[in-house]
Amino acid sequence: MGFSDLLKQYLGGATAPVNADAADHYHEIAAAAPASVVSEGIAAAMRSDQTPPFGQMVSSMFNNATPEQRSAMLNQLLGSLDPKVAASLGGPLGALVQGGGATNITPQQASTITPDQVQQAASQAEQHAPSIIDTMSDFYAQHAGLVKTLGSAALTIALAKMANRTHA
Numbered sequence: 001m002g003f004s005d006l007l008k009q010y011l012g013g014a015t016a017p018v019n020a021d022a023a024d025h026y027h028e029i030a031a032a033a034p035a036s037v038v039s040e041g042i043a044a045a046m047r048s049d050q051t052p053p054f055g056q057m058v059s060s061m062f063n064n065a066t067p068e069q070r071s072a073m074l075n076q077l078l079g080s081l082d083p084k085v086a087a088s089l090g091g092p093l094g095a096l097v098q099g100g101g102a103t104n105i106t107p108q109q110a111s112t113i114t115p116d117q118v119q120q121a122a123s124q125a126e127q128h129a130p131s132i133i134d135t136m137s138d139f140y141a142q143h144a145g146l147v148k149t150l151g152s153a154a155l156t157i158a159l160a161k162m163a164n165r166t167h168a
Helices: 003-008 022-032 035-047 054-063 067-079 083-087 091-096 115-128 132-141 144-150 152-166
Strands: none
Touching: 022 144, 022 152, 035 054, 035 132, 035 144, 035 152, 054 067, 054 115, 054 132, 054 144, 067 091, 067 115, 067 132, 083 091, 083 115, 091 115, 115 132, 132 144, 144 152
């Protein structure tokens, strides 16, 4: 079944039923669709009231990430924040950005950060800069394996957004 045929199953937006094959479909579609379409789908899932809050979803993907992906996630998350907001996070994350300037957290440093700390940072980032969802969605569009860990409901929402975007 082709990419376009797979997406047709998800037309209908938020009313599309949760599909048990969503993870497999997402992986196939994410590999074929333009990154901007994938990113918009992820952002829709992260903003949906049918999925966990943004911070919890970021934390879940952080928990399932490789050390290199964790480092890249933290650099993306913290680098998109105003330096004062990033430094105000406190704890190990705040300590990593205390020096100001460019955020360059290594995989080794990222290994000292817990998913709970990432959840708090992502939630705080969303309060101060709601566009962080789009920024992180752009990042996650390049890491389909992480997004697949969010579960069928979130993936169905993402796929519905992609289907509606490509068939609009």
